[in-house]
Amino acid sequence: MSKQTPTEHTPQNPHHAQPSGLFHWFEQRTGLNRLLHHTLDEPIPGGARFAFIFGSGLLFIFLSQVITGIFLALYYVPSVDHAHVTVAYITKVVAAGSFLRSLHVYGASAMVIIVLLHLSQTFLYGSYKGKRELLWLSGTVLFTLVMGMAFTGYLLPWDQKSYFATAVGTNVASEVPLIGGFAKRMLRGGNQLGTLTLSRFYAMHVLYIPLLIFLFMAIHIYLFRKAGAAGPISESPIHPAQKTESFYPRQLVMDLGFASLLIVALGFAAFIAPAALGPLANPADTHYLPRPDWYFRPLFEWLKIWHGQAEFLRILVIPTIIVFLFVALPFLDRSPERRPWRRPLAVGIYSVVFIALISLGAYSYYQDAHDKDIAAQLALQRKAQQQYMKTPFQPQLVGAPLPGAAQAKKAPASPLAIAGRKIFESHGCFACHGEGAVGTAIAPRIIGIGNKFSEEQMENLFQHPTAKMSAGGMPHFQFTPNDVKALRAYLDSLQ
Amino acid sequence: MTTVSNQQNEEPSRPSEPIQDIRVLEGRRSFFLWLVAIGSATMGALLSIPLIRYALYPVFAKTTSAPWSKLGNKNQYASISAPVRKTIDIEQVNGWMKSVSRKPVYVTKGNRKGSLEGTEVLSAVCPHLGCDVPWNADAKKFMCPCHGSVFAPDGSLVQGPAQRGMDTLPIKTEEDVLMVRYEYFQALLSNKKLVG
Numbered sequence: 001m002s003k004q005t006p007t008e009h010t011p012q013n014p015h016h017a018q019p020s021g022l023f024h025w026f027e028q029r030t031g032l033n034r035l036l037h038h039t040l041d042e043p044i045p046g047g048a049r050f051a052f053i054f055g056s057g058l059l060f061i062f063l064s065q066v067i068t069g070i071f072l073a074l075y076y077v078p079s080v081d082h083a084h085v086t087v088a089y090i091t092k093v094v095a096a097g098s099f100l101r102s103l104h105v106y107g108a109s110a111m112v113i114i115v116l117l118h119l120s121q122t123f124l125y126g127s128y129k130g131k132r133e134l135l136w137l138s139g140t141v142l143f144t145l146v147m148g149m150a151f152t153g154y155l156l157p158w159d160q161k162s163y164f165a166t167a168v169g170t171n172v173a174s175e176v177p178l179i180g181g182f183a184k185r186m187l188r189g190g191n192q193l194g195t196l197t198l199s200r201f202y203a204m205h206v207l208y209i210p211l212l213i214f215l216f217m218a219i220h221i222y223l224f225r226k227a228g229a230a231g232p233i234s235e236s237p238i239h240p241a242q243k244t245e246s247f248y249p250r251q252l253v254m255d256l257g258f259a260s261l262l263i264v265a266l267g268f269a270a271f272i273a274p275a276a277l278g279p280l281a282n283p284a285d286t287h288y289l290p291r292p293d294w295y296f297r298p299l300f301e302w303l304k305i306w307h308g309q310a311e312f313l314r315i316l317v318i319p320t321i322i323v324f325l326f327v328a329l330p331f332l333d334r335s336p337e338r339r340p341w342r343r344p345l346a347v348g349i350y351s352v353v354f355i356a357l358i359s360l361g362a363y364s365y366y367q368d369a370h371d372k373d374i375a376a377q378l379a380l381q382r383k384a385q386q387q388y389m390k391t392p393f394q395p396q397l398v399g400a401p402l403p404g405a406a407q408a409k410k411a412p413a414s415p416l417a418i419a420g421r422k423i424f425e426s427h428g429c430f431a432c433h434g435e436g437a438v439g440t441a442i443a444p445r446i447i448g449i450g451n452k453f454s455e456e457q458m459e460n461l462f463q464h465p466t467a468k469m470s471a472g473g474m475p476h477f478q479f480t481p482n483d484v485k486a487l488r489a490y491l492d493s494l495q
Numbered sequence: 496m497t498t499v500s501n502q503q504n505e506e507p508s509r510p511s512e513p514i515q516d517i518r519v520l521e522g523r524r525s526f527f528l529w530l531v532a533i534g535s536a537t538m539g540a541l542l543s544i545p546l547i548r549y550a551l552y553p554v555f556a557k558t559t560s561a562p563w564s565k566l567g568n569k570n571q572y573a574s575i576s577a578p579v580r581k582t583i584d585i586e587q588v589n590g591w592m593k594s595v596s597r598k599p600v601y602v603t604k605g606n607r608k609g610s611l612e613g614t615e616v617l618s619a620v621c622p623h624l625g626c627d628v629p630w631n632a633d634a635k636k637f638m639c640p641c642h643g644s645v646f647a648p649d650g651s652l653v654q655g656p657a658q659r660g661m662d663t664l665p666i667k668t669e670e671d672v673l674m675v676r677y678e679y680f681q682a683l684l685s686n687k688k689l690v691g
Contacts, residue, residue, distance in 0.1 A: 071549055075591070082591075089591035095552040096545035249527030256531060260538060267542075395593035428629030428640040431621075435582070435599070442626075442641075475640050 040248035045231030045240040048251035051125065052229070053258040054118035060259035061111050062213070064266070065149075068104040069206065076156070078202035080195035083158040084280045085396040091277050092393040102270030108150050110266060112295045115146050123329075123350055126338030127230035130237030133330040135223040138216050140327050145213050150295060152205040158198065159388075160381065163281030164290030166201075167193050172303060175315050193283070233338045278385040289377050291368070298357040301364035322353060420490025423483055432473070437491055443472060448495040450488040459484050553590065562586065563667070563674040566602060570671065572614055578603035578630050578637070578648055580619070585677050598677050599627060600664060601637075605649025609663030616664045616675045617650045623657035625682050637661060658685040 027033045044052070075094060077086045090097040119139070122128055128136040155166040170193060174184040189196030228240065235242050245251070282288075292300050302314070325332070333346050340347045368374050424430065424437070432443035439445030453461065461469070462479050479487070564583035566572075572579065578601040586595050599619040607615060621628045626641035636653060637646035645654040650661035665676045679690040 067546070071546055074550060085591050093552075093591070095548040097549055097552070099545050100549055249531070252531060253527060256534060260534065263538065263542070393591075395588050395591055397595065398592045399594045425629065426632060428627075428631075428638065431627040431629055431640050435597070435627075473641055 040246065040252065042225065042229065042247040043244035044229045044247060044251055045235045045244050046242040047245040048247075048254055049232065050254055050258075051121055051232075052251060053255050054114055054121055055224075056255040057114050057258050057262060058111065058118055059217070061107055061114060061262060062217070064263065065104060065107045065111065066210070068100050068107065071100055072104060073206065078156065078198055080158065080198055082396070083156060083198060084277075087157040087159075087277055088393055091274075091389075098274045099267075099270050102273075102275040103266055105275035106266050106269050108153060109293070109295070110262060111146055112150060114262075115143055119143060120350075120354075124340050124347070125230065125233050126237065126340075126343065128330045129333070129336060129338060130227070130230070132223075132227045132230070132237070135220065135227055136330045137327065138220040138223060142213065142216050142220060145209050145216065147295070148209050149205060149213070150293070152201040152209065154293060155198065155201045156205065157277055158281050159278035159385075160281055160285065160288055161278045161291075161385070163193070163283065164288050165292045165296075166197070168290045168300070169292060169296070170197075172299070175303070177316055230338075233340070235338070237336055237338060276385050276389050278381075279388045287377060288381065289374060291378070294361065297364045298360035301360040304364075305360070325349060414489055414493070416486050416489040417493040418490075420486035420488070420493075423479075423487055424490055427477060437494055443474070446491055448492055450492045455481070455484055455488065458488065563669075563676050566600075566616065566673040566675055568671055569614065569668050569673040572602050572673065575602070575604065577632060577635070578617070580630065583675065583677060600675060600677070601630065601650075601661075602673070603648055603650065605651075605663075607649055607651060607660065607663055609665065611666050611668065614666070614673070615649060616666045616673075617661045618664055618678070618680065620662070620680070621657060622659050622662055622680065622682060622684075622687075623655075628661065658683065659687060662687050 023033075072090065075086050075090050075097070077083060087101070090101055092098070122136075122139070151166075151169060154169075155162045170184050170187045173187055174180040176183055185191060187197070187200070188194075189200045230237055231240055231242060291297075329346075333343070335343075337343055368378055429437070432440060433446050434440045434443075437446045449458070459479070459481060462477050462484070465474050465476070562585075564585060566581055566583070580599060580601055582597050582599050584595055584597050586593060601617040601619060603615050603617060604613055605615040606613060609615060619627050621639045621641065621644060623639065623642055623644050626639050628637045628639045628644075628646065630636075631638040635648065637648075637650070639645070639657070642656050643654070644652075644657035646657075646661050647653050650663065652658075652660040662678075662680045664678055667674050681688040681690055
């Protein structure tokens with residue numbers, strides 16, 4: 001243990017002082033302490049600020065989503081016939097299930113809000129400038145992935161709300177020129193919104209998108225550390241000159257304070273107003289008015305608002321321009337100027353888009369509240385949801401209907417059939433062929449066997465069973481022709 | 496690596512007494528370290544409570560043992576001369592799902608283990624290999640058509656290959672109503688053993 005660690009040693013810094021024993025042994029092999037120091041000593045030009053808390057806030061919320069999501073998967077089943085009942089089970093039965101699901105649902109909204117705040121802060125502070133194009137690009141990918149998580153997660157409970165919102169959402173894809181129809185079928189796994197859609201959305205939500213998020217988060221953080229923190233708007237984006245302060249301790253405490261605040265707020269919301277679950281999706285419900293969650297409302301309104309002439313502007317030209325400006329921002333805006341008031345064009349476009357989105361969303365809610373018919377229907381839907389939340393959990397009846405339930409109850413029609421039933425029961429035929437002759441694992445269903453064999457054939461079979469019958473353990477019965485007739489009548493009556 | 500003297504804009508230019516500065520700052524650094532560590536640990540512990548309760552829910556949830564099924568007023572069986580075949584519907588809840596199965600039983604006279612005031616309820620499942628055993632009214636015996644095991648009216652073994660008599664089921668009466676709890680028993684054993 002006398003070897004020097006590869007760690008940098010500075011005598012003034014006790015944190016880097018020669019450690020000893022187990023810690024030293026561990027550090028030599030992992031370098032974790034060094035990595036921790038590298039992480040915590042990230043220099044921030046101009047010092048710690050509350051404006052810089054959103055990135056790590058996102059990291060924390062994402063972590064919370066991963067943890068709650070993993071736990072939700074303990075009970076959830078992604079198939080049309082079980083999805084809703086399992087979510088109802090989580091919500092109504094499992095200890096803390098409603099709380100964890102609410103954390104996850106509200107966490108999704110929080111994620112979208114903070115991603116917008118993070119994006120706005122980066123934009124307004126001009127933090128994308130100075131060789132940070134790839135950093136911004138990886139951010140736009142992450143933004144898309146977060147919205148993808150929100151979109152795919154919404155369907156999973158398979159209640160009325162999620163079913164119809166996703167029906168509309170996937171229809172939007174078909175508006176894309178040329179590839180629209182294909183995109184929609186690709187999302188849905190066919191033309192219909194059904195169990196294949198649910199499987200796809202589930203796989204996207206828990207495997208594909210999270211993997212991409214982890215990957216791009218790593219890229220994003222790596223590129224961020226490579227380029228260095230951009231600091232305040234007064235700082236040069238390329239040659240930072242201001243005094244730096246290390247991330248630890250002040251920025252870390254601010255970040256953690258923000259994370260704690262978020263978690264406490266989410267926990268409070270989840271506790272006070274648990275996320276609701278509506279009744280099971282009923283695709284045949286023609287009255288249901290689909291409404292997406294708030295973060296897709298502006299898009300929803302945009303697609304509704306303007307029909308008829310110049311359609312191509314609405315669905316192609318304007319969205320393409322906005323997406324292009326968003327993605328290509330660091331390539332288009334190359335001046336080192338960071339102060340927002342000196343960047344009127346960029347900030348102007350940003351404000352217009354932002355205000356337009358808020359207005360569209362607000363207008364959508366305004367319309368819903370002021371159209372009497374719509375408001376009444378939406379109130380009805382909310383009421384159905386509240387009603388469903390109040391009803392106690394009903395386990396789902398699975399498996400085949402009761403063996404022979406229908407047959408056993410049906411009274412044999414003729415006296416001959418009644419006599420046949422007596423023979424069937426007294427000779428223990430049900431032991432192998434089941435109550436009501438429905439068949440079991442060891443012997444076949446023999447209901448309506450008269451359609452297959454004539455009376456003579458049946459008599460013959462009783463006297464000379466086939467090899468298969470003997471091997472299956474069919475006993476040798478001495479039935480009179482009348483017995484066979486009665487049995488036939490009984491077995492026919494069960495059809 | 497940042498050096499400690501970069502502490503924001505406080506004391507902008509005082510390179511003197513560096514050692515003292517470091518001590519003060521290190522003191523503050525370790526204070527923050529403790530703050531962060533304790534804060535995170537508390538937060539983590541608080542958040543893990545619902546997670547643990549959630550994950551352990553089915554472990555500690557009270558298992559719904561097969562419920563008691565009604566077989567009607569016990570007096571109707573007071574003077575039966577032969578075993579009476581009855582079917583009961585059993586509802587089994589398994590997490591979020593529920594299944595209903597219909598099972599045949601015999602109400603009969605007897606004083607074997609599990610009887611109540613001279614009445615027994617037998618599982619119709621043959622203790623040999625699980626066939627549904629019918630009552631043969633002519634022979635006045637239970638005769639299994641699968642492998643020929645024969646049982647007396649009270650279910651006791653008359654002739655193999657079964658190694659034990661037909662299994663009695665737990666019964667009770669509630670306000671004169673005969674109730675039975677359906678159970679499954681291991682096949683091929685000489686003594687009755689409940690299947691988990």
